[in-house]
Amino acid sequence: PSPGTEYYLNLSFRTRRQRGLLPAGHEVAFEQLRLPFSAPVAARPVDSLPALEVEDGEETVTVTGPRFSVTLDKNTGVISSYTYDGTELILGGPEPNFWRAPTDNDFGGRWQRRLNVWKDPGATRTVRTVAVVRAGPPEVRIRTWARLEAGRSTYSTLYTILGNGEITVENHFVPRDEGLPRMPRFGMQMTLPREFSHIQWYGRGPHESYWDRKAGASVGLYEGTVAEQFHPYVRPQETGNKTDVRWMALTNDAGTGLLVVGMPLLSAGALHYTIDDLDPGEQKQQRHAGELVERDLVSLNIDHRQMGVGGVNSWGTTGLSNYSLYYQEYQYTFKLRPFSAEDGSPDALAKERYERE
Numbered sequence: 001p002s003p004g005t006e007y008y009l010n011l012s013f014r015t016r017r018q019r020g021l022l023p024a025g026h027e028v029a030f031e032q033l034r035l036p037f038s039a040p041v042a043a044r045p046v047d048s049l050p051a052l053e054v055e056d057g058e059e060t061v062t063v064t065g066p067r068f069s070v071t072l073d074k075n076t077g078v079i080s081s082y083t084y085d086g087t088e089l090i091l092g093g094p095e096p097n098f099w100r101a102p103t104d105n106d107f108g109g110r111w112q113r114r115l116n117v118w119k120d121p122g123a124t125r126t127v128r129t130v131a132v133v134r135a136g137p138p139e140v141r142i143r144t145w146a147r148l149e150a151g152r153s154t155y156s157t158l159y160t161i162l163g164n165g166e167i168t169v170e171n172h173f174v175p176r177d178e179g180l181p182r183m184p185r186f187g188m189q190m191t192l193p194r195e196f197s198h199i200q201w202y203g204r205g206p207h208e209s210y211w212d213r214k215a216g217a218s219v220g221l222y223e224g225t226v227a228e229q230f231h232p233y234v235r236p237q238e239t240g241n242k243t244d245v246r247w248m249a250l251t252n253d254a255g256t257g258l259l260v261v262g263m264p265l266l267s268a269g270a271l272h273y274t275i276d277d278l279d280p281g282e283q284k285q286q287r288h289a290g291e292l293v294e295r296d297l298v299s300l301n302i303d304h305r306q307m308g309v310g311g312v313n314s315w316g317t318t319g320l321s322n323y324s325l326y327y328q329e330y331q332y333t334f335k336l337r338p339f340s341a342e343d344g345s346p347d348a349l350a351k352e353r354y355e356r357e
Helices: 104-108 346-350
Strands: 008-014 027-034 053-056 060-064 068-073 078-084 092-097 125-136 139-148 154-162 167-174 185-193 198-205 218-225 242-251 257-271 297-306 330-339
Touching (some): 053 125, 198 346, 297 330
Antiparallel strands (some): 154 167, 257 297
């Protein structure tokens, strides 16, 4: 087996001849079996990467390498700029996000009100400390620690920045007060310029999938446009999520982009709409998907998980307990990697590993 490669046996059951409305070759069922073949990827030494420069100011900290620069705002604990080869990759983020646009099933269970404490955690987040540590010439670590108003919880993020522009993002949520409801999602959200409208991912697809709705989506390599990830439900709501994502890449026409790598798996999605665009508030509004206007941005969710969408009924019972994010301690990690067309394919870059000798 090739290092870092997964192998699957894909079985497809199709009609041998036309029967009624079904043409010959129509797939009526499929199965996917992961094969027990694997080989580890050899890690490269961190010290082989270029050295970094650090400017630690009162309001911001900026880390610069030969081809990139990243700036973090100390007041918000959020990355405010991330450039690669002179191209700005982000408009802001990632920052904690625990909310989703309510689905029809969510409204049936009144979850848009019952879980409202988790809406917009960034507005109630207070950054207490930002610590900068140089771990070596090609490695800088920035740790932020914040207090959330919801339950007096704490949220810390450790950014490990390497000389090639890669950022490992480690998140740790610690609950304090008891009695808070479950979370609609646990993850982070960031925004990118609209030019990064080409999407590739290795995970379940090609259509959307959710924690409790993914059996019909096969693991594979998929690509398309960000606009195509929006499913026009009659009433706008949560849409476009992908599960078991190993990596997801967003690129512009020149092939420059941002790669997100799960450590190990993510729930992720990208749209030209924000959550607020899809969320009518506490009262269901009879809007239609065709009334929405795409924004001049890409809204990217990088999640540990999102709660199930339910479907036992549509008037109270929503995601079952084994598909719920209860109020408890959570940790998850992912990597951000800027790249250009000459750096290699996202799949190859996602397999790269760097460790200290």
